Amino acid sequence: MDGDNRLTANSDRHNSTDHTWPTDETRIPDWIYTDQSVYEREIDKIFLGRHWNYVGLECEVSKPGNYIRSYVGPFPVILTRDAEGELHVFENRCAHRGVEFCREYRGTADSFICPYHNWTYDLKGNLTAIPFRRGVKGKGGAPKDFDMSDFGLRRFHVATRGGVIFATACDDMESVEEYLGPEICAEFDATFDGTEFKLLGIHRNILPSNWKLYQENLKDPYHATLLHTYLTTFGLFVSSNESNIPTDKTGRHGGLLSRRSDGRPDVSEEDQASMQAFKKTMKLHDPRVLSFFREVNSKWSGSVLTIFPTLTALRQTNILNTRLLVPRGPNEFMMLWTVFGRVDDDDEMTRHRLRQNNIFGPAGFLGIEDNEALKFLQDGVRKAMPREGLAVLGEDDEPTETIITERAIRGMYRYYRDVMEFG
Amino acid sequence: MDGDNRLTANSDRHNSTDHTWPTDETRIPDWIYTDQSVYEREIDKIFLGRHWNYVGLECEVSKPGNYIRSYVGPFPVILTRDAEGELHVFENRCAHRGVEFCREYRGTADSFICPYHNWTYDLKGNLTAIPFRRGVKGKGGAPKDFDMSDFGLRRFHVATRGGVIFATACDDMESVEEYLGPEICAEFDATFDGTEFKLLGIHRNILPSNWKLYQENLKDPYHATLLHTYLTTFGLFVSSNESNIPTDKTGRHGGLLSRRSDGRPDVSEEDQASMQAFKKTMKLHDPRVLSFFREVNSKWSGSVLTIFPTLTALRQTNILNTRLLVPRGPNEFMMLWTVFGRVDDDDEMTRHRLRQNNIFGPAGFLGIEDNEALKFLQDGVRKAMPREGLAVLGEDDEPTETIITERAIRGMYRYYRDVMEFG
Amino acid sequence: MDGDNRLTANSDRHNSTDHTWPTDETRIPDWIYTDQSVYEREIDKIFLGRHWNYVGLECEVSKPGNYIRSYVGPFPVILTRDAEGELHVFENRCAHRGVEFCREYRGTADSFICPYHNWTYDLKGNLTAIPFRRGVKGKGGAPKDFDMSDFGLRRFHVATRGGVIFATACDDMESVEEYLGPEICAEFDATFDGTEFKLLGIHRNILPSNWKLYQENLKDPYHATLLHTYLTTFGLFVSSNESNIPTDKTGRHGGLLSRRSDGRPDVSEEDQASMQAFKKTMKLHDPRVLSFFREVNSKWSGSVLTIFPTLTALRQTNILNTRLLVPRGPNEFMMLWTVFGRVDDDDEMTRHRLRQNNIFGPAGFLGIEDNEALKFLQDGVRKAMPREGLAVLGEDDEPTETIITERAIRGMYRYYRDVMEFG
Amino acid sequence: MMATAIQDKKAALLEARMEIEEFNYAYAETLDAMDVDRWVEYFTDDAFYHVIARDNAESGLPLGLIYCEGKAMMKDRAYALLNTEMFAPRYLHLSITNTRALSIDGKELTAAANYTLIETLVEETSRIQQVGKYRDVFIRDNGKLLLKERICTYDSVMIDNCLVFPV
């Protein structure tokens, strides 16, 4: 064996400045995770391109005048609901000298006043007032022909579905339904089923990894059975669960659907052998965490949707949340994690959701492991000698219930390569 | 209105790599605040170009042997007063292997000894000693023909006026008086009137914004009435004060002069309407902070001078200070804030100045607001989608007492564009 | 004198983007310490080139199954000893998605399991297991033709000498003996004399300077007498000690050998004059720190070897250590400092070594001074106006006992320029 | 109250503060040792342990980063951390300062304190992982103090990757 994989001075160390995509689709190049110019290209081709960018939930801005800070790609925006109840998304940057004027996580207002010179904008982003516009004692002020309507805040097109709010810079954008495609839209609607939601809170964290790795992670059924012993041990997800991994026809969106087995998981000896971390013996002192109150009309007790580019939506037993990925350069992203219930939850149901959320979140049993694994992964691609990663498992035409597969990852990168116009 | 300012994928997002200046002079491009190559160009064209760079005050190096660490643009220098009382400014970098040898904020010395190999320099920056220059037992040491006078520290030309010390790399530089031009020089002389000053202390802070934004801020009479409620409320500066905003003929230097009204400010109802933050009711528990002892021969109780590139000089009632802006890349600068009085101040006058300085400084009522506003502004130009800022107020040929104006900002950038040779 | 070294706008400020080496070999350009593209070139030409990179000591992996985290240049690797006792060095990066899987400083294992999907590698770096390789219920898994032997961890060639372990990516590399050359190999063998060593511990620190400056520092006999007053005062090293500064014929490796004088140093009045820091009077309260138990067959009580690129080996009285330099970009490197004794040391000898190590290390009397000086030096080349450094002392054909010299520094850079192919 | 009564109250609160400091310092050392099995023993069976971001708390949003109703949930967390969780090796340094005893009512004590968690990862420098405040309810259980409630409200709402251990 010795002599294999021998590193030699001329073994494959790709010059990350020449960005030619590997011909073998099971190979994924390092430089899409670490290169600054690739990141800048993503801004034009993806976040400002023909895509719907998730910006928030209606329950975060439920009343007229409500607003939150949010992002489209890396760009700070404000999501507002105006007096008429209409939603707006516009840049958080004053048209005058450029101040990022809104610094609050959330609030209620009837206008935004920039702190520097008090230029004032309404909840649609229109410039409505300029102090001393006519000057003082007839001296100074704005030009006679200055038209405030030319200097509003640049706004995005907005669409909502099932209480989820999207924004795009694309003028002739298709509907969210078309954007998601029938397979994913069906699952999307199963979770966002038209009932009214209640905000329970936000988790915020910075992950030292590329934003795409998080989408990969949630398109990867393979890791769940291996990294997340907690899940497997309690049968929330094991290889023997009934599962399905649909994608839309472009490959950019995906779903990770699973049906929880009742009682102890049935894991074959052979599979246990593959799961070095498998623990038969663990029992919960407080099993309430795992109780499951059926609340949606779906056969799937677990549904993880990855909506390109920056939304993930989770429904796991009674946990409901969305995650917004905010890129901060190639090596880092911020995650805003919105956890919610339903307006008609009683106190006990609310407490149940809060207890159950212990499993997820940045201090949850899965959150810790995924965030750590992605940190290690970025460390690898950032620090090691360049090498192509592998996404070799499964086949592109396999039945969608196949779980030992990286089909969805390959699919996303097929779309990515295409929209990024990599040769 | 809806539909206006609609952001579209091809709306103006400038490629910050192509640096063509907008034809409309009321538009200021983002990239001058954020681009690394622009910053490097500033070093050659501005800080090492035909300009006088402020480096300190004579009262900081009042005695022979005194020195301080200072900067010319981003470059660390040492300002010394030699035994003959002559002032010198030279690089803080050993000619041998390159050590930044002076690490003390200030001190008194008759020479500088580099810690690494003890090469020694006099207060003029001349190399005066090399240990073991002749080797040991005749072996080793410097070459016979090694001439220490070839390896001194590179020094700048120095000039002073009214106790203010400037340095330049330009060999055929005009006098400070010519450099300032008659309008600004007159105001400069009004503050630096030849009396001897006494150092009261230094404030140091890091501002996460571009150095030019600070010059803008002090050329901007418009913000004072709107951001600084403290000022307006106590009539230190309101739109009704008698004011003047001179600039030199090149537009690079400017002044913000104001005459304090006695008693409560007279602010018209209409103006108050423009000043959302206006507070009629505030009264000081300790009015000593605002007492004004006339000490200079000028009609102006407030004088803010912006001397290109990196000096601002403030005289506000009895507050006297200079600020040195030290660029640290496009997105950050360090500010060294020298506060002083006069040698003949008695203790009560010194205490008065110390009390009054509460209003300014990095924990002062104005300092907090300006520093915060500039941070927000840099956040905006750094994070938001590129967009041109506006400097539309006032007219270039308006009377200089006009205060609702951005004339002085436009003037500085007209000069800047020119000296930076932007097409 | 005034007028000399006058800085002018067109005085030598090198554009660090054009990398032409000065014709005068006593001049060393700034940009080799600060330029990112130079750093990237070093990776190809030096760390992955025809060089032996130090990775650790046999006493750090003395038993089968032992491993440590280490580095080849900036690349994280793992050094292992397999069940047969053979040593291996391979990348710390999973062949699957790229995880840096080994996060422990050291340990004992029979395999490495990547945390993300549990791909498993043996101690040779071979991929030995892929969970669910055949899928579940016959669905999914790796392709039939997937050959694990193609996806091991890329490994380096390994060689050892005297318990010191080296790695290279070069396929036709000469032996360590040839690589060191006769002069340096002799001194190397004097320290690493075949006796078995015992690990005493590791110091770790981050130095904010370029990795080459550390090699320079240990090739620089000149600074020892001037910076390190502690050494000179106690006669561990003074200009009057018998010394020798050999280099190999390429100039890349060097030695700094000295023979400790007994009792008080004999320092001529004239030399004392050159050593401003010289202190005659200091006496130790606890002289045990300096006791010297002769333990090697060498006339030299002090031996500092600088083995290109990233090893330094120190034997000073009874202090034994190696230092591994791990570059982290042009402006920073990590230093892993391995301190050891001999397996047959009794407790008192071990304590003696521990006491003596107080002199060195990141809190040692020399460590503090060298690390501080190199920080100041990097500050200088990083922040000051570009200027060539000087390495003018001594002559290239001087007798090797000359100590007031920079011959070894010039030698290293002659080799460096050559291997880096700088015109 | 009469002056003496005030004096007595002050004395009692001071004594309580001393005792709570002893408790908090032992608590911190237990967590620095990652001994979460013993950590559980600082609480009553029905204790409520809540780690909540300050922005959520101030907006009246109940979501907890950690939310444990009763010791049983804490035990499950302790077990998961020690037996199922994958995370990088780290050193924890939890300092508890500004301990204040706020009220004494029979067996029940209310208290507050500041905490600072400094985390050190492999080959990285030490950094602040989280700062926050404890709001505590202690009860005295034959001479021994136990936490009936510990609400940890943290300022560091933008979490650096993840929080592995409780605070």
Next chain:
Amino acid sequence: MMATAIQDKKAALLEARMEIEEFNYAYAETLDAMDVDRWVEYFTDDAFYHVIARDNAESGLPLGLIYCEGKAMMKDRAYALLNTEMFAPRYLHLSITNTRALSIDGKELTAAANYTLIETLVEETSRIQQVGKYRDVFIRDNGKLLLKERICTYDSVMIDNCLVFPV
């Protein structure tokens, strides 16, 4: 002094330290809540409050980052901060450690302590805004301690943008 006298002095200083700790922890909580109106009440009417950079202090330069002669000036600062100042939202975490009672002279106590102010801005991680030392003069005003003088000498002389609230 006689041994017992020394013992008495030690005991008195220890007691004073306990009391000053109570004071300091309440003081810190008041500032963390940005309740500068109440902050003023920790001082005597003629109190001197000075926040000074260590480099200025050690060079004998009197300039203060904050310089308040008497409670009236503090009140004006409190009013300005709460009513006129514009600054970004932030969370403050002031920890006071190493409290020492140095001397007791009748009604007057001198003391010292370390302080660390950790500031957290929106969407940023927590960072050290300022570390420094208090040099205090307390007086006892019918049973209650009040600050007659608090000199805050800070090491963090290179201020990160600005200091909004007192320390």
Next chain:
Amino acid sequence: MMATAIQDKKAALLEARMEIEEFNYAYAETLDAMDVDRWVEYFTDDAFYHVIARDNAESGLPLGLIYCEGKAMMKDRAYALLNTEMFAPRYLHLSITNTRALSIDGKELTAAANYTLIETLVEETSRIQQVGKYRDVFIRDNGKLLLKERICTYDSVMIDNCLVFPV
């Protein structure tokens, strides 16, 4: 033990903790002043002072960043620091928290504490240089406490350039 015996022990340990806090705060102030000559006087003649990286300590490796057997070695270090060492000007801020008295055995006390050293260099912001734990053995030398052993185990094993002064 009987309940009262336990109470007595608790009281004695509490008293000891108070005394050790006084000691530690004076110790810290001495080091912040870089007064290493006085620092030496906090130790017995035969004291052992050891600053050791946590990874070495936990691997059973004896190497110390600082390793002083007896006061004489400490004196030599103090002299070297003040008279021969070259290093950049800096401000030191050593905070000692979580002081615990662990046992009392005749004249001998064992104790523990957390320390945090925040260093500020010229024109830089304040940063954590080292955090760690003290493991102490005190002896009482006619009424006065002295350190017979102080083991400083630091988490910050990746040292930022160098550690100049003891902790």
